[in-house]
Amino acid sequence: MTELLRTEHLTRHFKIGGMLSRRMLHAVDDVNFTIGEREIVALAGESGSGKSTIARVLARIYKPTAGEIYFQGKPVSRIRSRPEALRYSSLVPMVFQDPFASMNPVLRVQHGVLRSLKLHRPELSGQQRTEEAARVFEAVGLGADMLERFPYELSGGQRQRVGFAQALAMRPKLILADEPVSMLDVSIRIGLLNLMAELRDKTGVSVLYITHDIASARYVADRLIVMYAGQIAETGPVDDVLANPRHPYTQLLLSAVPDPRAPMSTAGEADRGEPPKVIDPTPGCRFRYRCPLAIDTCAQVTPVLAELLPGHDAACHVAQSARGGAEQVKAFT
Amino acid sequence: MAMPVAGVPTETPAGQLPAGRTLARVGRAVRSSRKATVGTVLMVIFILIALFPGVIAHDSPTVDAYAPRLPVSTAHLLGTNAYGQDLFSQVVWGTRNVLIIAFAVGIAATGIAVLIGVAAAYLGGWWDNVLNVLTDVLLVIPLLPLLIIIAAYAHGASTGVMITAITVTSWSYTARQLRSQALTLRSRDFLEAARVRGERRLYVIVMEVIPTMTSLIVAAFLTNALYAVLLSSSLQFIGLGDPNTVSWGTTLYWAQNNAALQTGEPLWAIAPGACIAVLGAAFALLNYAFDEIGNPALRPVRKVRQKKGAQ
Amino acid sequence: MLEVSGLSVDYVLDHGSVRAVDDVSFTLERGEFLGIVGESGCGKSTLLFAVAQLLAPPAVVADGSVKFEGTNLVGLTDGQLSAIRWRDMSVVMQSAMNALNPVKSIGAQFKDAMRAHGKPSKQEIAARSAEVLRMVGIDPVHLKSYPHQLSGGMRQRSMIAMAMLFTPDLVIMDEPTSALDVVAQRSLMVQIKELQLSYGFAVIFVTHDMSLISHFSDRLMVMYAGQVDELGATRAVFDNPLHPYTQGLLEAFPSIHGPRVPLKGIPGNPPDMARLPTGCRFHTRCPLAVERCSQVAPDLYQIDDALVRCLRRQDGSLSSPQQGSLSR
Numbered sequence: 001m002t003e004l005l006r007t008e009h010l011t012r013h014f015k016i017g018g019m020l021s022r023r024m025l026h027a028v029d030d031v032n033f034t035i036g037e038r039e040i041v042a043l044a045g046e047s048g049s050g051k052s053t054i055a056r057v058l059a060r061i062y063k064p065t066a067g068e069i070y071f072q073g074k075p076v077s078r079i080r081s082r083p084e085a086l087r088y089s090s091l092v093p094m095v096f097q098d099p100f101a102s103m104n105p106v107l108r109v110q111h112g113v114l115r116s117l118k119l120h121r122p123e124l125s126g127q128q129r130t131e132e133a134a135r136v137f138e139a140v141g142l143g144a145d146m147l148e149r150f151p152y153e154l155s156g157g158q159r160q161r162v163g164f165a166q167a168l169a170m171r172p173k174l175i176l177a178d179e180p181v182s183m184l185d186v187s188i189r190i191g192l193l194n195l196m197a198e199l200r201d202k203t204g205v206s207v208l209y210i211t212h213d214i215a216s217a218r219y220v221a222d223r224l225i226v227m228y229a230g231q232i233a234e235t236g237p238v239d240d241v242l243a244n245p246r247h248p249y250t251q252l253l254l255s256a257v258p259d260p261r262a263p264m265s266t267a268g269e270a271d272r273g274e275p276p277k278v279i280d281p282t283p284g285c286r287f288r289y290r291c292p293l294a295i296d297t298c299a300q301v302t303p304v305l306a307e308l309l310p311g312h313d314a315a316c317h318v319a320q321s322a323r324g325g326a327e328q329v330k331a332f333t
Numbered sequence: 334m335a336m337p338v339a340g341v342p343t344e345t346p347a348g349q350l351p352a353g354r355t356l357a358r359v360g361r362a363v364r365s366s367r368k369a370t371v372g373t374v375l376m377v378i379f380i381l382i383a384l385f386p387g388v389i390a391h392d393s394p395t396v397d398a399y400a401p402r403l404p405v406s407t408a409h410l411l412g413t414n415a416y417g418q419d420l421f422s423q424v425v426w427g428t429r430n431v432l433i434i435a436f437a438v439g440i441a442a443t444g445i446a447v448l449i450g451v452a453a454a455y456l457g458g459w460w461d462n463v464l465n466v467l468t469d470v471l472l473v474i475p476l477l478p479l480l481i482i483i484a485a486y487a488h489g490a491s492t493g494v495m496i497t498a499i500t501v502t503s504w505s506y507t508a509r510q511l512r513s514q515a516l517t518l519r520s521r522d523f524l525e526a527a528r529v530r531g532e533r534r535l536y537v538i539v540m541e542v543i544p545t546m547t548s549l550i551v552a553a554f555l556t557n558a559l560y561a562v563l564l565s566s567s568l569q570f571i572g573l574g575d576p577n578t579v580s581w582g583t584t585l586y587w588a589q590n591n592a593a594l595q596t597g598e599p600l601w602a603i604a605p606g607a608c609i610a611v612l613g614a615a616f617a618l619l620n621y622a623f624d625e626i627g628n629p630a631l632r633p634v635r636k637v638r639q640k641k642g643a644q
Numbered sequence: 645m646l647e648v649s650g651l652s653v654d655y656v657l658d659h660g661s662v663r664a665v666d667d668v669s670f671t672l673e674r675g676e677f678l679g680i681v682g683e684s685g686c687g688k689s690t691l692l693f694a695v696a697q698l699l700a701p702p703a704v705v706a707d708g709s710v711k712f713e714g715t716n717l718v719g720l721t722d723g724q725l726s727a728i729r730w731r732d733m734s735v736v737m738q739s740a741m742n743a744l745n746p747v748k749s750i751g752a753q754f755k756d757a758m759r760a761h762g763k764p765s766k767q768e769i770a771a772r773s774a775e776v777l778r779m780v781g782i783d784p785v786h787l788k789s790y791p792h793q794l795s796g797g798m799r800q801r802s803m804i805a806m807a808m809l810f811t812p813d814l815v816i817m818d819e820p821t822s823a824l825d826v827v828a829q830r831s832l833m834v835q836i837k838e839l840q841l842s843y844g845f846a847v848i849f850v851t852h853d854m855s856l857i858s859h860f861s862d863r864l865m866v867m868y869a870g871q872v873d874e875l876g877a878t879r880a881v882f883d884n885p886l887h888p889y890t891q892g893l894l895e896a897f898p899s900i901h902g903p904r905v906p907l908k909g910i911p912g913n914p915p916d917m918a919r920l921p922t923g924c925r926f927h928t929r930c931p932l933a934v935e936r937c938s939q940v941a942p943d944l945y946q947i948d949d950a951l952v953r954c955l956r957r958q959d960g961s962l963s964s965p966q967q968g969s970l971s972r
Contacts, residue, residue: 046825059529086531094529102522106544112526119531155913156684166530185683186852187896190909212825219898219907242900256830257900260882264830264859272781273827274795365658 001036004174004206005058005092008032009067012050012057016279026278027053029230030067032305035174040200040207042217042238044253045227048275051210054227055178058208059094060085072173090120090170097179099159103151109159110147112166113137120170136165139202140195157188164195174206175199181216193220214257218242226250229278229286232305236312246314248291248331255332285317293318293331366625372618379612383429390425394418394579402598414601415591423584424604430492430580431612434565437496439558442504446553447543449504450511454519455538468512471505476564480573491575495568499561507553514549518542551623559616566609581605645846646672646695646814651708653687653694656701662917663706664690666870674813675844677837679861679878681854681893685914687870688850689818695848696735696816697725712814730761734807736800736817743803744791750777750802751787757809776805780835797828804836814846821856833860855897858882866890869915869925876950886952888930924955932956 012028015021028050035041045051056062058069060076069076071092079085093116096102103109113133117124124132134144140161151159160180167175177196181189196207197220211217217224217238224238226247234247245251255265256273271290278286283302288294297317305313306320314320364370382389392398397417405412411420453464480498487494518524527537543550568574569582576583584605588594593601653665665687672678682688693699695710697717710717712733717725737743745753754773758764764772774784780801791799800820807815817836821829837860840847851857857864857878864881866874866889874887885891892910899905912929915921921928927937937955944951945958956962 046827061525061529089529089531094526096522096526098522102526104523104527104541104545106547107541112530115527115532116530157913163526166526170530185914186854187683187893187910188913190896190898190907191911193898194906194909214826215898215900218900219904239904252827254900256827258830258853258855258859259900260855260858260894260897261899262901270831271827272797272831273825273829274797275825 001039003034004037004072005035006033006070007054007058007067008070010054010057010064010069011066012053012062013065023279026230026281028057029278029281030304031227031230031232033225033232033235035206035208037173037206038200038204039222040196040209040220041223041225042209042211042221043225043227044211044214044217046212046253046273046275048229048277049227050230051212051227052178055094055176055208055210058092059176060088086120090116091173092176093167093170093172094176094178095160095163095167095180098183099156099163100151100183102163103159105151107150108147109149109151109154109162112162113147113169116166116169132169133165136168137162139168139199140165141191155188156184157191160184160192161195164192164199168199168203168205172205174208176208176210178210179212180209182211182213189216190219196220214242214253215259226253229276231286231302232313232315233287234312234314234316235305236309240309240312244309244312246308246312246319247287247316248293248318249287250314251330251332252290285315291331366622368618368625369622372615372622375611375615376619379428379432379615382425383432386422386426386429390419390422392419392422394422394426405600411600411604412598414587414593414598415596416587420584420600420604423579424581424608427580427584427605428608430578431562431566431582431609434492434496434499435558435562435612435616438499438503438561438565439554441496441500442557442561443507443550443554445500445504446506446508446511446557447546447550450508451515451538451542451546453508454512454515455542456534457519465512468505468508471502472509474502476502477568480568492578495565495574496561499564503557503560503564507557511546511549511553514546515542518545548623552620555616555620555623559613559620562609562613562616566605581608645674645713646848647709647711648695649709649711651691651694651710652706653690653699653703654706655703660918661706664703664870664917665694667708668867668872669708670865670872670875672814672846672848675840675846677840677847677849677860677862678865679857679863680848680850680865680867681852681857682867683852683893683914685869685917686867688867691867692816692818692848692850696733698735726761730757730807730812731810732812733814733816734810734812736803736807736815736820738819739823744799746791749788749790750794754787754806754809757806761810772809776808777802779808779839780805796824797832800824800832801835804832804839808839808843811843812845814848815840817847817849819851822851822853829856836860854893866893869920870917871925871953872944872951873926873953874950875944876952880948880950886947886950886957887926887954888932889926892929892931924953932962934961 010028010031013024013026015023016025017023031054043051043054053062057064064077071088076088079088104111110133113136114129117129117132133147137144137147142158142161142165146154146158154162163180164175181192184192193216196209199205200207209217209221221238223236224241225235226233226241226249228249233249234241234245241250242254245254252271258264276286276289284300285291285294285298285303288298291298295318301317303315303317303320305315307313308319395418399409399413399417399419401413401415401417403409403413409419409421411424414420449464449468453461476499479502483494483498524537524541527541565574566582566585569580570585570589572586574580574583574586576586582605585602588601593599648671649669651665651668652663654661654663668691670678680688680691690703693703694705697720699705705718708718712728717728751773754776755769758769758772773787777784777786782798782801782805786794786798794802803820821832824832833856836847849857849861861878863876864878865872866881866887868889874881874885874890881890882894885894889910895907896909898907910929915925915928921938923938923940924933924942927933930937934956940955942953942955942958944953947957954962
């Protein structure tokens with residue numbers, strides 16, 4: 001798997017409180033992961049887990065507080081000039097969550113695509129731009145006749161497709177999709193998830209699919225990263241992680257997902273499901289307050305990701321110490 | 334429909350009508366709202382009067398050719414004043430001056446307000462602070478003393494001076510409004526999307542933010558224009574304008590000077606006064622109408638009869 | 645206990661009215677948990693508001709009745725309704741932040757609610773407020789908290805506590821869990837079910853998440869384009885969906901367990917209520933539609949214990965189990 005993007009110790013904190021406060025919200029802490037070419041990686045977690053922040057740091061909306069991002073081997077922090085920045089944003093575009101807010105309501109839907117083309121592929125003439133816009137619209141399953149429409153004339157699913165078209169127009173390598181289907185009707189979601197898989201297969205683009213819905217992550221992704229309270233809890237091939245979850249948080253998540261075909265699991269029923277706001281945290285595992293398996297080490301030493309099975313890492317002392325990780329520790333079954 | 338549910342399309346946000354269909358929609362909206370229809374009709378009448386005063390009033394407003402204090406007659410629709418000038422002509426010709434001031438101030442003040450308000454909101458940080466201070470300082474400058482000084486300096490404020498003075502002191506109010514509106518838009522996804530695809534900030538302000546604020550900008554224009562009408566007329570009335578221009582305010586000034594109401598020439602004061610009021614109402618009605626067009630929640634609610642005890 | 649007959653709700657607009665809810669009828673027994681599912685625009689929230697008599701202009705009840713314990717709520721005055729509101733029937737909204745007053749503490753809002761429907765003494769208010777909070781698993785010390793100080797899950801729980809102040813016979817809920825994450829959602833649903841079983845009230849629960857409701861409701865009603873398309877026992881609807889739309893919906897939920905299967909979703913979009921298709925409202929998106937479906941609008945038809953609105957079910961040209969059905 002050729003590496004496309006790699007993060008090392010990626011950290012992002014936000015200052016909170018008034019002007020004189022020194023409190024820091026640790027939105028993302030020491031996150032290390034890679035994304036390869038031609039793969040869909042799901043970044044799953046609940047609200048407050050840091051997944052959206054990671055997307056915005058990767059999109060260069062925020063600068064990392066610490067750590068580095070390497071894209072195609074080169075550090076992203078070294079990007080200084082406008083041409084370099086433009087190049088990066090064309091290779092790593094973002095698709096937003098809210099189909100109703102992500103397009104300017106008074107401009108035609110082709111506006112975003114045409115502007116992207118103008119900014120990032122200046123070699124194209126006006127005529128070529130229009131043709132290319134039609135081409136990317138067809139590639140996402142929209143007719144070229146939709147180019148001249150206004151956002152209010154399109155449904156939510158169609159608007160999200162326009163979002164993907166805008167990203168595609170720039171010939172990206174990695175699309176950052178921030179919860180692209182969460183606000184769509186259930187019957188429309190599958191269509192967009194299928195589109196992401198199709199784009200990966202046909203154009204070779206990778207997708208970082210950010211979501212809180214594990215089931216959709218399983219449906220579309222090749223690999224899964226589970227986040228909790230700003231840190232990675234577990235990562236690995238998606239089927240592997242879901243079949244053999246090692247981190248107690250992953251197990252809790254899986255037990256809570258309703259599956260109509262199976263009776264509702266009662267594991268972890270008492271858990272209220274309130275992830276912490278991480279403000280000036282002390283060392284130690286952030287999940288220990290909710291974990292039935294927490295031991296003393298969990299309160300003192302922050303766990304780091306370690307490989308427990310081939311390609312499958314988890315950051316949990318208990319899981320790591322259980323016979324070298326080979327045996328699954330069950331916190332929530 | 335009822336409450337916004339995840340995935341339910343909400344209505345096009347207030348006032349953000351795409352330009353391509355605006356004319357047709359505005360036309361329909363004008364016809365459907367009573368306020369809009371009345372306001373538009375009045376405005377059109379005034380504009381026509383201002384453009385072609387000679388067609389309606391055949392006498393010159395300034396030449397004192399007639400016998401003074403004539404009553405209403407077919408020759409003089411409003412009679413004549415103490416100087417023998419035809420009042421109807423004065424009022425008709427005066428329209429031009431008032432409308433010029435209104436539209437000039439409207440456009441200039443709104444233009445400044447848009448630039449400063451939106452820039453302050455979008456650029457944020459240091460820019461926001463500086464522009465806010467500027468806005469606030471101008472907000473509190475009292476117009477009247479300022480104009481008295483200017484008038485004294487300029488030996489009677491001509492129309493141009495008046496336009497400038499009113500503009501300078503009135504843009505800050507609507508600038509604050511526009512800034513507030515722009516602030517709510519700042520974190521909207523489509524603006525973030527524009528930044529992420531690499532647009533420069535100025536481009537985003539001009540091409541992405543401002544087009545979504547058109548209804549508020551129109552409202553600001555109408556507010557500023559209305560304010561200019563009332564203020565300029567008041568200033569002319571107290572003698573700060575150029576007493577030789579033909580305008581409703583100056584007519585009032587001369588009426589006041591000659592104690593028109595007391596001496597049995599009420600029309601001299603009432604006619605221009607009524608015109609000011611009606612023009613002001615026209616601007617106000619249009620303002621309300623635009624609010625309603627842009628924001629359906631403000632439209633008058635039709636009382637719907639529910640079927641009692643429907644089975 | 646609750647009998648809704650032929651209920652229709654119109655939105656009266658400048659250029660004509662749009663029927664958002666079309667001829668909906670169902671009954672609810674004491675202690676029954678009814679789930680209403682559907683996607684955006686199907687009318688489920690409007691239906692809920694109509695049952696709770698909370699419709700605001702331009703929405704009006706155009707036809708039908710809502711008989712709550714024998715009394716038709718449609719046409720009652722506000723005064724008559726307030727005797728029933730909160731005492732016998734209460735409502736839990738979708739977002740606590742919309743329904744809770746952000747500048748008042750939780751305790752103050754409970755007090756307002758109690759005062760609005762009775763004349764309790766200070767001690768009674770304090771005692772009952774603490775009691776309902778404990779019922780939903782919140783420490784009564786939070787009576788002094790403001791909504792923004794509570795987490796999302798706790799806010800929703802306090803909404804439910806407020807709805808329980810008078811232990812009503814019927815609690816109407818409009819997507820109370822949709823703003824919560826999956827673990828909090830499960831926890832809240834379990835809590836609601838526990839309360840329901842302990843206190844015996846009936847629940848009408850509107851949601852777009854079929855898989856969530858599948859574990860908690862007794863009966864399930866599927867709505868599409870303002871009409872009821874299927875109504876039956878929950879397990880029956882899941883194991884043997886009769887309406888092609890229900891089937892399509894069920895198949896649109898990818899599963900965590902079992903093999904990874906490519907899914908198709910339902911092509912097209914829900915119809916514009918002002919421009920409905922002829923005949924069956926779903927036929928333009930239905931993989932099993934035949935020509936008659938575009939000509940004749942089907943009525944609800946009973947099959948065993950369930951009701952379904954589908955011509956092909958009615959004439960028997962569609963027999964279950966259908967291919968691709970989930971239980972296979």
